[in-house]
Amino acid sequence: MTQTLSDVWLQVPALPESVAVARQALAGLCEALEVEPKILADVKLAVTEACTNCVVHAYGGEEPLTQNRIFEVEAHPDGSELQVLVRDFGRGIAPRAESPGLGLGLPLIAALSKAVEIRGAREGGAGTEVMMAFALTETLKGKK
Amino acid sequence: MNTQQIVVDNAEAGVAVVAVHGEHDVYTAPSLREQLSSLVEDGTPVVVDLTPATFIDSSILGVLLGGLRRAREHDSGFALVIGDESEPTVRRIFEVTGLFPVFPVFSSRDEAVQAARSSSPE
Numbered sequence: 001m002t003q004t005l006s007d008v009w010l011q012v013p014a015l016p017e018s019v020a021v022a023r024q025a026l027a028g029l030c031e032a033l034e035v036e037p038k039i040l041a042d043v044k045l046a047v048t049e050a051c052t053n054c055v056v057h058a059y060g061g062e063e064p065l066t067q068n069r070i071f072e073v074e075a076h077p078d079g080s081e082l083q084v085l086v087r088d089f090g091r092g093i094a095p096r097a098e099s100p101g102l103g104l105g106l107p108l109i110a111a112l113s114k115a116v117e118i119r120g121a122r123e124g125g126a127g128t129e130v131m132m133a134f135a136l137t138e139t140l141k142g143k144k
Numbered sequence: 145m146n147t148q149q150i151v152v153d154n155a156e157a158g159v160a161v162v163a164v165h166g167e168h169d170v171y172t173a174p175s176l177r178e179q180l181s182s183l184v185e186d187g188t189p190v191v192v193d194l195t196p197a198t199f200i201d202s203s204i205l206g207v208l209l210g211g212l213r214r215a216r217e218h219d220s221g222f223a224l225v226i227g228d229e230s231e232p233t234v235r236r237i238f239e240v241t242g243l244f245p246v247f248p249v250f251s252s253r254d255e256a257v258q259a260a261r262s263s264s265p266e
Binding site: 009016017019020021037041042044045049052055056098102104105108111112 | 150167169170199200201203205208209231232233236237240241
């Protein structure tokens with residue numbers, strides 16, 4: 001089931017220049033929540049990697065920029081957690097022999113977040129959703 | 145100054161220092177890749193100074209790995225500077241990916257220039 005979150009909601013073209021827009025929006029939310037710098041750094045990096053996947057992988061390089069070639073970012077603080085959802089409407093995750101990246105995006109997201117869930121966007125629809133959760137304090141994350 | 149500037153400084157004799165300022169990701173990765181490729185193809189030893197960078201992602205890490213690989217193919221020097229005053233975010237991606245030992249990383253530009261110069265043939 002697709003969750004709908006509210007505190008930050010962005011819908012941007014799946015273009016390289018959009019990634020910084022999403023990152024800055026999340027950084028702004030984290031600063032408003034006064035999260036620690038290390039957690040802010042992890043959120044910025046994980047969200048950047050998830051958005052980059054939307055730009056680089058979701059739609060294929062040859063397809064023209066259409067109204068549907070977009071990605072969405074939603075973020076919502078929930079108690080001690082920050083939940084972030086990055087959603088595209090592309091072709092889904094599949095191995096790509098010609099992938100231009102290092103393949104580090106999803107492992108990085110997994111390492112930087114408290115929990116991550118990756119799923120098809122909508123029943124019968126196209127796309128991918130990456131749902132990430134971040135602990136809002138280092139203590140809650142189980143670190144010093 | 146452009147907040148995402150990549151500045152190539154050739155003031156160090158025989159070594160190009162590429163200073164990466166601000167936030168860099170998939171949008172600016174092609175520009176950095178082009179700069180590094182051009183220098184390495186010319187056989188110029190390269191130092192990439194990440195100290196003024198405030199954010200880098202795996203796209204940039206990929207560009208740096210590509211630069212290191214091509215420099216080795218050309219038997220040319222390649223080193224990184226991540227100063228003590230670097231943003232935690234920049235250090236963090238090297239820590240999480242375990243790639244710190246892969247690169248020659250120095251905390252000062254002088255040390256990195258020295259290393260890049262000495263690992264290139266005269």
